[in-house]
Amino acid sequence: xxxxxxxxxxxxxxxxxxxxxxxxxxxxxxxxxxxxxxxxxxxxxxxxxxxxxxxxxxxxxxxxxxxxxxxxxxxxxxxxxxxxxxxxxxxxxxxxxxxxxxxxxxxxxxxxxxxxxxxxxxxxxxxxxxxxxxxxxxxxxxxxxxxxxxxxxxxxxxxxxxxxxxxxxxxxxxxxxxxxxxxxxxxxxxxxxxxxxxxxxxxxxxxxx
Amino acid sequence: xxxxxxxxxxxxxxxxxxxxxxxxxxxxxxxxxxxxxxxxxxxxxxxxxxxxxxxxxxxxxxxxxxxxxxxxxxxxxxxxxxxxxxxxxxxxxxxxxxxxxxxxxxxxxxxxxxxxxxxxxxxxxxxxxxxxxxxxxxxxxxxxxxxxxxxxxxxxxxxxxxxxxxxxxxxxxxxxxxxxxxxxxxxxxxxxxxxxxxxxxxxxxxxxx
DNA sequence: TATCTAATGTTGTCGCTGTCTACATGGTAG
DNA sequence: CTACCATGTAGACAGCGACAACATTAGATA
Numbered sequence: 001x002x003x004x005x006x007x008x009x010x011x012x013x014x015x016x017x018x019x020x021x022x023x024x025x026x027x028x029x030x031x032x033x034x035x036x037x038x039x040x041x042x043x044x045x046x047x048x049x050x051x052x053x054x055x056x057x058x059x060x061x062x063x064x065x066x067x068x069x070x071x072x073x074x075x076x077x078x079x080x081x082x083x084x085x086x087x088x089x090x091x092x093x094x095x096x097x098x099x100x101x102x103x104x105x106x107x108x109x110x111x112x113x114x115x116x117x118x119x120x121x122x123x124x125x126x127x128x129x130x131x132x133x134x135x136x137x138x139x140x141x142x143x144x145x146x147x148x149x150x151x152x153x154x155x156x157x158x159x160x161x162x163x164x165x166x167x168x169x170x171x172x173x174x175x176x177x178x179x180x181x182x183x184x185x186x187x188x189x190x191x192x193x194x195x196x197x198x199x200x201x202x203x204x205x206x207x208x209x
Numbered sequence: 210x211x212x213x214x215x216x217x218x219x220x221x222x223x224x225x226x227x228x229x230x231x232x233x234x235x236x237x238x239x240x241x242x243x244x245x246x247x248x249x250x251x252x253x254x255x256x257x258x259x260x261x262x263x264x265x266x267x268x269x270x271x272x273x274x275x276x277x278x279x280x281x282x283x284x285x286x287x288x289x290x291x292x293x294x295x296x297x298x299x300x301x302x303x304x305x306x307x308x309x310x311x312x313x314x315x316x317x318x319x320x321x322x323x324x325x326x327x328x329x330x331x332x333x334x335x336x337x338x339x340x341x342x343x344x345x346x347x348x349x350x351x352x353x354x355x356x357x358x359x360x361x362x363x364x365x366x367x368x369x370x371x372x373x374x375x376x377x378x379x380x381x382x383x384x385x386x387x388x389x390x391x392x393x394x395x396x397x398x399x400x401x402x403x404x405x406x407x408x409x410x411x412x413x414x415x416x417x418x
Numbered sequence: 419t420a421t422c423t424a425a426t427g428t429t430g431t432c433g434c435t436g437t438c439t440a441c442a443t444g445g446t447a448g
Numbered sequence: 449c450t451a452c453c454a455t456g457t458a459g460a461c462a463g464c465g466a467c468a469a470c471a472t473t474a475g476a477t478a
Contacts, residue, residue, distance in 0.1 A: 043457045111379040126383050152393045155385045163372025170320040176364045184361045192401030252428045
């Protein structure tokens with residue numbers, strides 16, 4: 001048929017796209033550089049011209065994952081409801097992404113990244129946290145939530161949603177439906193932040209903040 | 210020196226022990242059956258007599274991890290404080306285990322398990338959730354926590370602590386200290402469960418439960 | 419006690435992998 | 449036009465997991 005030109009032209013994009021597909025179908029350990037090259041009709045050495053090694057390719061996949069996830073979350077944060085509704089929407093968006101791309105999420109949060117791309121990865125990865133932080137601070141100023149360190153509270157929310165996302169993605173919710181758990185989680189978090197923590201329960205140092 | 214006897218005697222235990230060490234030092238992908246055999250002074254084919262597969266070995270490691278984690282958690286649940294103190298203790302125990310054995314925790318919750326060992330693994334893995342469920346039900350009966358489905362609430366707590374554990378283990382708390390996050394998480398969860406969720410915020414179906 | 423069998427360990431082989439090297443091709447800047 | 453350099457090819461290498469054939473030995477059975 002149409003014999004391939006010597007140069008592929010968009011090899012890097014093709015490899016990245018196919019890598020994401022493979023990871024979503026078979027997980028990271030189902031990803032092979034040589035098989036990937038075969039899939040794109042290219043010799044086994046070609047990928048090395050675009051990704052120093054396998055980990056570099058995986059890092060690029062993780063970065064792409066964060067970028068598309070951030071788009072979803074940003075969109076959910078702008079749905080025109082009240083503060084609490086937006087908070088719940090963001091949580092649902094995060095968990096939905098996890099359920100639809102479980103293997104990708106695992107790659108995104110697996111901790112071995114090359115120092116090079118690490119900075120970009122890290123910055124892209126924490127955008128969701130900063131978004132939560134802004135929403136919480138806004139709700140506190142509006143008097144909807146009790147006082148408290150927005151940075152820490154944002155991390156609490158992120159951490160909880162992250163756990164929900166990972167376990168939902170892994171089908172490890174022990175019989176509970178994803179919908180129930182995400183609803184109960186956002187409800188409980190919001191109620192806890194609205195009520196605040198009685199001073200008597202806090203260790204002394206925290207009161208000094 | 211003392212030449213090895215033809216039969217090792219306790220090869221299965223030795224392999225398992227060394228596998229845990231290797232995983233904690235280098236992660237799962239740093240684990241090689243052949244290197245493992247070398248470490249224990251045994252031929253490269255020997256491990257196959259005790260573990261059908263590499264995955265079977267990993268499953269056994271995961272199971273051992275759950276067992277030792279459950280011991281820690283059970284102990285923390287029996288510290289003689291009030292209900293809230295025991296709740297916090299369990300959370301701290303879970304996160305402490307995660308921080309001390311990050312790679313092991315990853316293996317424990319990675320979802321590809323052989324159907325054979327899957328049942329035992331699953332049962333051992335959910336013991337922590339059942340413990341949380343019992344504590345919450347007890348606190349509800351004592352009137353310390355508001356009413357609500359203990360099963361769902363236990364999952365909310367587990368999910369949140371799990372997220373804290375994973376991100377703390379991965380050093381991904383974005384500048385927050387592990388201590389701060391785990392304290393804030395248990396505080397917020399407890400406050401949320403104590404306050405309960407106003408009926409107006411619940412979707413209609415939930416009120417029918 | 420003698421024997422037989424199954425469990426355990428060894429050795430060799432297979433195809434696959436990631437990485438490295440040397441070489442081929444061709445787009446593009448001077 | 450030419451020279452350069454990014455891109456792609458081809459071959460080699462060691463390490464891997466899995467499998468099969470064979471060796472050794474412990475323990476049950478007679």
